[in-house]
Amino acid sequence: MDLLIQTLIIGGTGLACAAILAVAARFLAVHEDPRVETVSAMLPGINCGTCGFAGCAEYAKDVVLHGAAADLCKPGGSETAARIAAFMGVEVSESERQVAIVLCKGDNTAAKRTVGYNGLLDCGAAQQVGGNGKACRYGCLGLASCARACPVGAIEIRDGLATIHPGLCISCGKCVVTCPRRLIRMVPESRSLHVLCSSLDRGPEVRKVCSVGCIACTLCAKAVNGQGIAMRNNLAVVDYTVPLTEESIIAKCPQHTIEKRPGTKGEAA
Amino acid sequence: MEYILLIISAVLVNNFVLTQFLGICPFLGVSKDLATAGGMGAAVIFVMTLASAVTWSLQAFVLAPLQAEYLQTIAFILVIATFVQFVELVLKKTSPGLHKALGIYLPLITTNCAVLGVAVLNIKKAHTCLQSMTFGFGAALGFALALILFTGLREKIARSNPPRCFRGTAIALVTAGLLSLAFMGFAGLVKM
Amino acid sequence: MKTLRALFNPRGGIHPAYHKEATDSTRVEVMPVPKTLYVALNQHLGAPSRPVVKKGDTVLRGQPLAESAGYVSSWVHAPTSGIIKAVESRLTAGGQLATVVEIEANGADQAIESPAPATDWRVMQTRELVDLILQAGVIGMGGAGFPTQVKLLPPPGKTIETLVINGAECEPYLTADHRLMVEESARISQGIQIVQRILGATKVRVAIEDNKPEAIAAMESALKMAEGDIQLVVVKTKYPQGAEKQLIYSCTRREVPSGGLPMDVGALVENVGTAAAISDAVFLRRPLTERVLTVTGDAVANPKNVLARVGTSFRDLIGFCGGLRGPVGKVICGGPMMGVAQSSLDVGMNKTTSGLLLLSRSQVHQYTSTPCIGCGRCVQACPSSLLPCFLSENLEAENFEEAERLNVLDCIECGACAFECPAHRPLVQHMRQGKAKVIQLRRQRETKASRKEKAT
Numbered sequence: 025m026d027l028l029i030q031t032l033i034i035g036g037t038g039l040a041c042a043a044i045l046a047v048a049a050r051f052l053a054v055h056e057d058p059r060v061e062t063v064s065a066m067l068p069g070i071n072c073g074t075c076g077f078a079g080c081a082e083y084a085k086d087v088v089l090h091g092a093a094a095d096l097c098k099p100g101g102s103e104t105a106a107r108i109a110a111f112m113g114v115e116v117s118e119s120e121r122q123v124a125i126v127l128c129k130g131d132n133t134a135a136k137r138t139v140g141y142n143g144l145l146d147c148g149a150a151q152q153v154g155g156n157g158k159a160c161r162y163g164c165l166g167l168a169s170c171a172r173a174c175p176v177g178a179i180e181i182r183d184g185l186a187t188i189h190p191g192l193c194i195s196c197g198k199c200v201v202t203c204p205r206r207l208i209r210m211v212p213e214s215r216s217l218h219v220l221c222s223s224l225d226r227g228p229e230v231r232k233v234c235s236v237g238c239i240a241c242t243l244c245a246k247a248v249n250g251q252g253i254a255m256r257n258n259l260a261v262v263d264y265t266v267p268l269t270e271e272s273i274i275a276k277c278p279q280h281t282i283e284k285r286p287g288t289k290g291e292a293a
Numbered sequence: 294m295e296y297i298l299l300i301i302s303a304v305l306v307n308n309f310v311l312t313q314f315l316g317i318c319p320f321l322g323v324s325k326d327l328a329t330a331g332g333m334g335a336a337v338i339f340v341m342t343l344a345s346a347v348t349w350s351l352q353a354f355v356l357a358p359l360q361a362e363y364l365q366t367i368a369f370i371l372v373i374a375t376f377v378q379f380v381e382l383v384l385k386k387t388s389p390g391l392h393k394a395l396g397i398y399l400p401l402i403t404t405n406c407a408v409l410g411v412a413v414l415n416i417k418k419a420h421t422c423l424q425s426m427t428f429g430f431g432a433a434l435g436f437a438l439a440l441i442l443f444t445g446l447r448e449k450i451a452r453s454n455p456p457r458c459f460r461g462t463a464i465a466l467v468t469a470g471l472l473s474l475a476f477m478g479f480a481g482l483v484k485m
Numbered sequence: 486m487k488t489l490r491a492l493f494n495p496r497g498g499i500h501p502a503y504h505k506e507a508t509d510s511t512r513v514e515v516m517p518v519p520k521t522l523y524v525a526l527n528q529h530l531g532a533p534s535r536p537v538v539k540k541g542d543t544v545l546r547g548q549p550l551a552e553s554a555g556y557v558s559s560w561v562h563a564p565t566s567g568i569i570k571a572v573e574s575r576l577t578a579g580g581q582l583a584t585v586v587e588i589e590a591n592g593a594d595q596a597i598e599s600p601a602p603a604t605d606w607r608v609m610q611t612r613e614l615v616d617l618i619l620q621a622g623v624i625g626m627g628g629a630g631f632p633t634q635v636k637l638l639p640p641p642g643k644t645i646e647t648l649v650i651n652g653a654e655c656e657p658y659l660t661a662d663h664r665l666m667v668e669e670s671a672r673i674s675q676g677i678q679i680v681q682r683i684l685g686a687t688k689v690r691v692a693i694e695d696n697k698p699e700a701i702a703a704m705e706s707a708l709k710m711a712e713g714d715i716q717l718v719v720v721k722t723k724y725p726q727g728a729e730k731q732l733i734y735s736c737t738r739r740e741v742p743s744g745g746l747p748m749d750v751g752a753l754v755e756n757v758g759t760a761a762a763i764s765d766a767v768f769l770r771r772p773l774t775e776r777v778l779t780v781t782g783d784a785v786a787n788p789k790n791v792l793a794r795v796g797t798s799f800r801d802l803i804g805f806c807g808g809l810r811g812p813v814g815k816v817i818c819g820g821p822m823m824g825v826a827q828s829s830l831d832v833g834m835n836k837t838t839s840g841l842l843l844l845s846r847s848q849v850h851q852y853t854s855t856p857c858i859g860c861g862r863c864v865q866a867c868p869s870s871l872l873p874c875f876l877s878e879n880l881e882a883e884n885f886e887e888a889e890r891l892n893v894l895d896c897i898e899c900g901a902c903a904f905e906c907p908a909h910r911p912l913v914q915h916m917r918q919g920k921a922k923v924i925q926l927r928r929q930r931e932t933k934a935s936r937k938e939k940a941t
Contacts, residue, residue, distance in 0.1 A: 029359055037351070037368050041375035045382075052382040054389075139828045142851045144914040152917055154580025154828060161582055224574070452882040454856050 059088045059111075066107050067097055072175045074098045074196040087112065098122075099194035122210040123190040124178075124199050128164040129220035129281060131185035134236045135163055151204035159233035162223040164207055170199040190286070211264050217271065219244070221281045224257045238281045244273040296427045298483045303431030306483055309407045310439040311469075311476040316407030319398045320440055321465060325451075330444040332391040333398065334437030336384070338430065340376045341408055345429025347372050348412040349422050369412045374403045407436060443472060486708050488701070488717040491692070493738045495731035497868040498723040499901045501657050501822075503696070504781075507788040509660040510699075513668060513777050515792045516805045518565045518590050522796030523575065523833030524550060527583035529624040530631045531557030536584060542569045546596040547772050550586050553619065559632040560622040562772040563588060564794035566595040578818045578832050580825055585833065588796065599770040606767050611683050614767060621766030622773045622836070627651055627727070627756035628819060630837040633763065636755075637683050639748045646751035648686040649736050650677055650760060652693040652700060653720060653727030656820030659840040661777040662757050664790045666693070666700035669761055670707035676760030678711070679767050684753060689715040690736040696722040724822060725899040729754040731868050743895050758839075773836055780806045782843035784813045796833040802841055803830070814849030817842040822900040852909035863902035863912060869895050873902035873912045880919040885926055893919045 064084035075096035077083040086092040087108060095105035095116045102118055109116040141156035143149060147169035150156040156165050166184035171177075178192035179199060188199070190213065200208045207222050219238060223230050227239035240258040252268035253260050260281075262268060274282050309315050323333040348369045356362055381399050384392040392399070402408060411432045415425040446468050455464045527533040534551030538544060544563040551561040567590040575585035606614065619634035639645060650673075654662040666673060681689055691708065693701050705717055720726050720735045730741045732754055739750040747753055755763075758776060765771040774795055781788035786807030793802060799816065803809060817824040818832075820840055834841070863873035872891055879887045896916045903912040 029361060030364060033355060033359065033361055033364055034367060034371070037355075037371050041371055045375060045378055048379055048382055052386045054386050139826075140851075144911050144918065146918065148921070149914050149918045152580070152921070153825060154576065157828060161576060449878075452878040452884070 057088055060084050062111065063087050063108055066100075066104055066111070068099050068104070068194075070099055070175060070194065070196075072099060072194065072196040072198070074198070095119075098196055101195070120212045120214065122195050123193040123213045124188050124195070124197070124208050125190070125211055125218060125285070126164060126170075126179075126186045126188055126203075126208050127218065127220055127222045128162075128185065128207050129236045129283070130158070130160055130163040130234045131183040132166070133183060135160055135184075135234045136232075147202070148204045160223055160225075160230070160237065162205060162207075162225070163234065163237075165205065169204075170202050170208060173198045173202040215262075215264055215268070216284050216286060217262065217268050217273070217282065218285060219253070219260045219262050219282050221259065221279075224259055226258050230258075236279050236281055239279055241278060243276045243278070244282060247273050247276055296424070299424065299427050300431035300434065302483050303428055304435035304438060305476070305479040306481075308435040308439055308476050308479075309410070309432050310436055311473040313410070314473075315410045316405050316436055317469075318401060319405060320436075320443065320469070321462065322398050322401075323395065324440060324444040324447050324465070326394070327441070327444050327448060329391065329394040330440050331437075332384075332388070333395060334433075334440050336380050336395070336399065337402060337405075337408070337436050338433040339380060340373065340402055341411055341429045341433035341436075342426055343429075344369075344373050344376050344408060345411060345415055345425045346422060347376075349415055349420070349425040352416050353422070365413070365416070366409075369409060370403070373408050373412070377403045407432065439472070439476075443469060446472070486705070486711050486715050486717065488705055488719065490695075491718050491720040491735045493735055494721050494723070495726070495734045495868050496870060497866045497901060498725060498731075499866055499904050500722075501724060501904065503657045503722075505658065505660050505663075505696075508779050508781050508790050509663055509697075511664075511790060513664050513790045513792050516794075516797065516802070518592075518594055518794055519797055519801040520590055521570070521798065522564055522567075522588045522590065522794060523798055523831070524561060524564065524586045524588065524796035525575075525577040525583055525833060525835060526551045526561055526586065527577060527579070527581070528561065528630055528795075528835040528837060529559045530629060531555060531559075531635075533583055534558060534561045536572050536586065538569050538572065538586065540569055540571055543567070544569060544588065546594060547599065547774060548597050549772075551584075553632075557632055557635055559624050559634075560620060560772070561586075562622055562774050564774040564796050565590045566593050567591045576829055576832055578825065578827065578835055578838060586796075602768065602770060606679060607682070614679065614683055617770070618763055618766050621762070621771065623759060623762045623766055624773075624836055625756060626758035626762060626776060626837060626839070628823065628837050628839060630835070633755075633759060636753060637680065639684075639753075643748040644751060645684040645686050645748060645753045647688040647690060647733075647737050647753075648677070648681050648684060649729075649732055649752055649754045650689065650691040650757060651727055651729070651732055651754050652691060652697075652704065652757045653732060654697070655694060655722070655724045655727040656822055656824075656840070657724070658781050658842055659779050659820050660781075661779045661790055661839050663697050663700050665761060665777050666697070666757055667703045670703040672761040672764045673704070673757050674707040674711065675768060676755075676762070676764035677708075677715075679763055680755055680760065681713075686753070687714060689713070690718050691716070692718045692720050692732050692736055694722040694726060695719050725868055725897070725901065728868065728897050728899055730897065743892055776836060776838070778802075778834065778838050779840040780843075781840065782845075783848060784810055784843035784845040786810045793834065795836050798831050798833055799827065799841055800830040802834065803843065809843060810845075812846050813843055814846040815842070815844045817844065822904070823898065854910045855908045857910060858908055860907060862905040862907065866901040866905045868899060868901060869897055871896060873906075873916070874910075876919065877910055877912050877915045880915040880922075885919065885922050888919045889923045889926065893923055896920065 064081055067080040069080050071079040075083045094108040094114055097104050101121050105116045136159040137157045138159045139157045145167050147165045147167045150165050150167055164185050166181055168181045170186050171179040171181055176192055176194055178189045180187050221238035223237050230237040230239050238259050242255055244260050245253045245255050248270050252263055252266045310320050323330055351368055411429050415428055447465055450464055532555035535554040536551045538550050545566045546563055548563045549560055550563050553560055567588045570589050571587040574582050577583045615634050615637050623633045625631040652666050691704055718736050725731055733747055733752045734740055741747055741750055762773045777790055777792050779790050780802050789806050816827040818827055818838055857874050867873055876888055876891050876893055898913055900913050
């Protein structure tokens with residue numbers, strides 16, 4: 025008899041609750057497009073915000089419901105873009121993955137300092153007062169603002185110079201906008217020859233402040249007949265849209281500003 | 294008058310989180326952001342107040358007459374779970390942002406010992422229905438108060454620079470302890 | 486013309502040791518023109534001037550080197566006669582890179598012919614007068630360098646009722662404005678009249694701190710015969726009494742609203758140096774090419790008030806004042822509270838350089854900051870009624886939205902909070918960074934909003 029009462033009480037209560045919830049669920053239903061979940065699963069889930077949305081879930085929603093472009097996810101790269109495009113039935117163009125690189129080689133050993141700095145350890149803050157004592161007005165400040173901005177910790181500060189590990193870089197571009205001296209560039213990941221300097225000072229001025237800065241001697245540009253390297257404002261600038269494979273320029277450079285760095289999956293030199 | 298004393302007792306003197314140490318899980322889990330904490334507090338007030346009324350009615354009209362008081366725990370949990378699920382459905386519809394922010398802690402109100410505690414305490418103290426509702430409301434208000442106070446403190450700590458070994462939950466627990474000490478000052482305010 | 490003590494006093498502020506005794510009673514000395522001058526083209530707020538000369542050109546004193554490049558911009562003129570050695574990007578006194586014109590003086594110091602004034606300024610049109618001031622390259626000489634011609638033409642709907650003349654000079658060490666008032670009170674008084682006429686202001690308040698009795702006496706006698714509602718207001722000595730919003734409060738008891746400008750309360754503030762420059766521009770048709778600044782500090786041999794040409798390098802200024810006396814800890818362009826520390830002495834002074842501070846090593850301390858102790862001294866000191874402790878914490882944690890909500894954009898960067906802070910927190914640096922980031926955020930928000938509008 026007791027067992028029956030117990031069953032009735034609990035069963036009854038349970039049924040009553042279930043009925044209330046069932047009715048409530050009918051009225052409070054939220055319709056979710058199941059495709060959003062599928063697209064969301066294709067994304068890396070880093071929530072870096074490069075796509076322009078407030079996170080991977082928001083981007084997935086916008087792709088499915090509002091027709092956002094399928095190739096906005098830079099960390100996902102062309103693989104993710106292709107998968108999303110195939111799922112949504114749209115076209116996307118192929119593009120090579122880009123990685124970030126700091127175009128400066130002036131660490132504390134190579135670059136001179138003129139004065140001490142006693143201020144905020146932030147590159148933007150230092151730039152507001154004219155730098156942190158590094159003599160070269162174009163060089164890397166080494167106060168790690170880019171490293172802090174990187175969501176995956178791909179940037180290391182070694183001896184006052186920022187270096188990016190291309191294998192860890194997710195191409196989000198946050199470091200590019202953070203650097204107040206605009207030293208970081210996005211380059212195709214397969215490229216390995218780089219002029220690691222951004223100084224627009226003339227040769228004699230550069231020699232005074234840094235032992236590895238570009239002095240615009242033009243030997244590298246001449247060696248490739250202007251195909252791939254151009255001289256602009258006292259600086260040799262690599263054109264990343266044109267192939268450049270002449271490795272002899274590394275030895276030709278008197279300041280050792282040109283280096284070969286593996287594009288991806290390798291260690292930064 | 295006694296209802297006011299009931300509320301003061303539940304909110305300050307015998308604060309469910311800081312004096313009776315119930316419901317610590319959402320207390321630590323949801324106290325990172327003030328807006329989320331406010332939402333959680335509101336959800337708990339809703340659940341506790343109504344659950345107190347319904348569980349009291351269940352005890353008075355079903356369990357006691359049928360002499361099945363031993364089914365109290367299971368039956369109460371059933372009722373509380375229903376309320377929580379109802380709140381979750383409402384939140385998902387009306388405020389998806391808050392629903393996402395609360396995450397797992399919303400369904401965890403079901404197993405929150407504070408809610409079950411209040412329901413059981415009402416029976417133990419032989420409250421009337423109205424007294425149960427008032428006590429439940431007061432308890433939830435106390436929970437919300439403690440949660441919001443603690444969230445404000447944690448937001449400031451997040452901006453500060455505690456020693457490495459203390460960062461995160463460690464300093465949070467120390468702060469919770471100090472907050473409890475502060476609430477001990479209310480002891481003896483009302484005799485309940 | 487009445488002289489009276491200010492009845493109102495802005496909130497907060499500090500009372501640092503003023504160190505003005507070294508130069509406040511010495512006459513201004515005229516510095517001979519140095520061999521090389523470095524004239525920056527970004528001396529004013531707004532668009533840097535566009536150069537109209539190139540390397541190799543010969544110029545005379547007063548000849549334009551660069552023209553105004555926009556509505557908020559100004560002209561820059563050659564401070565002496567000579568040859569242009571370079572027009573290129575160089576380091577400037579503010580710390581940024583900008584176009585600098587390097588001039589090698591030829592020693593003749595020949596000036597261009599200034600046309601004699603054809604009409605009496607009293608019958609000239611407002612627009613003509615303002616044009617003269619623009620062509621003379623007059624900018625705010627109190628330090629901000631806002632192009633004066635923009636200030637003198639408020640937008641329709643904003644009338645300037647009260648003209649406040651800033652003779653406060655609240656920064657420690659600086660005595661340039663003080664000596665200018667003592668020695669050139671006539672020129673300042675003429676400038677005041679011109680500005681009053683241009684603005685149509687009914688009230689004029691000349692504010693001078695009470696630690697400058699000589700200047701008060703000099704300005705009193707210069708303004709004795711002035712007509713209309715003109716008063717000399719003796720304000721309490723306090724830093725930052727001379728900040729424009731605070732001075733407006735002292736003189737008119739009106740508070741400039743958060744995010745607003747002085748014209749929103751019908752007021753306009755002009756520095757005494759700017760007034761003198763305006764007088765030169767209108768009466769003598771002479772462009773702004775020199776100014777008085779205080780070279781002082783315990784590391785310089787002979788501290789002085791110097792009348793120097795714009796573009797004189799810090800090195801030459803120090804040389805004129807007897808050179809350095811021992812190792813220097815900091816070289817500050819401006820005052821110790823709001824000036825900018827320099828990393829090179831071969832940088833030219835600007836139209837806005839009011840002082841050059843040479844502080845010895847013993848006067849400069851390297852602080853390491855510790856966490857905020859919640860003492861609240863910064864809140865008491867802030868003249869803009871802000872909460873520097875909370876702002877600094879939020880900015881350190883990069884909560885820029887919260888910083889915007891706490892009105893970081895109203896910070897005048899006076900440094901009173903940092904002066905008071907016992908934990909030596911870098912409050913002003915945080916504020917500067919925060920303001921830049923919040924402005925960036927606002928711009929991003931606007932672009933997003935306009936993009937959304939265009940889409941719908």
